[in-house]
Amino acid sequence: MASAYDNMDIQQLEYEISTLEDEVARLKAQNLSLDMARGKPSPEQVDLSRPMLDGLTSVSDLTDGDVDVANYGAPDGTPSARKLGGELLGVDPAQVTVSGSSSLSLMYDVVCHAWTHGVMGETPWSKQEKVRFLCPSPGYDRHFAITEHLGIDNVAIEMGDDGPDMDELCRLVEGDATVKGIWCVPKYANPTGVTYSDEVVRRLAALKPAAPDFRIFWDNAYAIHDLEQPGDVLLNIFDAIAEAGSDNLVYAFASTSKVTFPGSGMAFVAASAADMADLRATFAIQRVCPDKLTQLMHTRYLADLTAMRGHMARHAQVVRPRFELVERKLKAGLGDIGCARWTHPKGGYFVSFDGPEGSAKAIVSLAAELGVKMTGAGATWPYGKDPRDTNIRIAPTYPSLEELGAALDVFVVCVKLVSARLALAARS
Numbered sequence: 001m002a003s004a005y006d007n008m009d010i011q012q013l014e015y016e017i018s019t020l021e022d023e024v025a026r027l028k029a030q031n032l033s034l035d036m037a038r039g040k041p042s043p044e045q046v047d048l049s050r051p052m053l054d055g056l057t058s059v060s061d062l063t064d065g066d067v068d069v070a071n072y073g074a075p076d077g078t079p080s081a082r083k084l085g086g087e088l089l090g091v092d093p094a095q096v097t098v099s100g101s102s103s104l105s106l107m108y109d110v111v112c113h114a115w116t117h118g119v120m121g122e123t124p125w126s127k128q129e130k131v132r133f134l135c136p137s138p139g140y141d142r143h144f145a146i147t148e149h150l151g152i153d154n155v156a157i158e159m160g161d162d163g164p165d166m167d168e169l170c171r172l173v174e175g176d177a178t179v180k181g182i183w184c185v186p187k188y189a190n191p192t193g194v195t196y197s198d199e200v201v202r203r204l205a206a207l208k209p210a211a212p213d214f215r216i217f218w219d220n221a222y223a224i225h226d227l228e229q230p231g232d233v234l235l236n237i238f239d240a241i242a243e244a245g246s247d248n249l250v251y252a253f254a255s256t257s258k259v260t261f262p263g264s265g266m267a268f269v270a271a272s273a274a275d276m277a278d279l280r281a282t283f284a285i286q287r288v289c290p291d292k293l294t295q296l297m298h299t300r301y302l303a304d305l306t307a308m309r310g311h312m313a314r315h316a317q318v319v320r321p322r323f324e325l326v327e328r329k330l331k332a333g334l335g336d337i338g339c340a341r342w343t344h345p346k347g348g349y350f351v352s353f354d355g356p357e358g359s360a361k362a363i364v365s366l367a368a369e370l371g372v373k374m375t376g377a378g379a380t381w382p383y384g385k386d387p388r389d390t391n392i393r394i395a396p397t398y399p400s401l402e403e404l405g406a407a408l409d410v411f412v413v414c415v416k417l418v419s420a421r422l423a424l425a426a427r428s
């Protein structure tokens, strides 16, 4: 993208750079310590769920339907938790398992199941010569870390405005039996905020993979995390699969991490009946039963999807001003220069920012020098390698509005200085 810096003559650029360097020196002297790195809910958001803690006391009825929540049993989760998971993921509760508090742990378990025992009786991935996973990028670093950790080859594919590059995806999935999976965050993707279009969901559901043990890892982490109403509407992938006459194609995930208390909630996995039976055979070895008291506490407080959406509307009231501040500060600081672009998500937890080619590492490192911690540049690509070194993930939810404003002011100066220096370097 051509910026105002590209149109300046060398003298103007040198003057601009020296002014920005003075600004950097002033900011450095403030000894700031601000964090825009991780997508954590703010304390105000977490506090919204405190009343849930009063829901269980020493005299509470500890049964859910015919399940004794206080004892072993119900390995797939309480009836109410599975019903809620079914509503959240758009699937029959019989096809939902609720276990632990982290969906990422469930994803890891499911990949490990395929790795050690194989998907539905196929050769375990660990015994196959090559296993590749598609990683729409920019994407979620912790997804890529799971497959990288097991020695699976992560293959980046471009993320567009309505989902992954479907032509490339179909070519790879349908033409190459070593491609075993794809990481998808279909609604308010981390970090782009993109929601997959109906056409993308339909094309995914109609895939004819070359590998019988190919699965879509459908991480619907932000299913109900709308910032405004109406929020984006994601087509139900299970319905699309049924329409396409396919089956056994998707493992879907969600959790209450960014609904109630991260690390102390419920995580869900859903799949076709056959895939779920296959997964449960492994889960049965791994665990006796889940934390049903947590499930009971949650489902008494948030009994159905309507209650969950009401709760998330209160989250939105806290989060929306932060996203608005990001938009205002970036537009005011960078809008006229044209050296960067960023996303304007209607939900989720992130804004995805792209500076000029070769700028991201330098921006993040300069921001760190000035006391502002950002997600590492490159983290949104497999192996931490952003081929153009442009992408930076902004996580605005955790800091207070005041801290966020201060951090964004620093960020804008860093972007300007690095971009101006790159423009000058391009002249010499």
Ligand SMILES: Cc1ncc(COP(=O)(O)O)c(C=O)c1O
Residues within 6 Å of the ligand: 039, 101, 102, 103, 104, 105, 140, 185, 190, 219, 221, 254, 255, 256, 257, 262, 263, 267
């Ligand atoms: C896309 C996505 N999936 C999963 C997680 C983690 O979820 P959990 O806390 O359920 O493991 C995150 C957290 O940032 C995320 O962005």
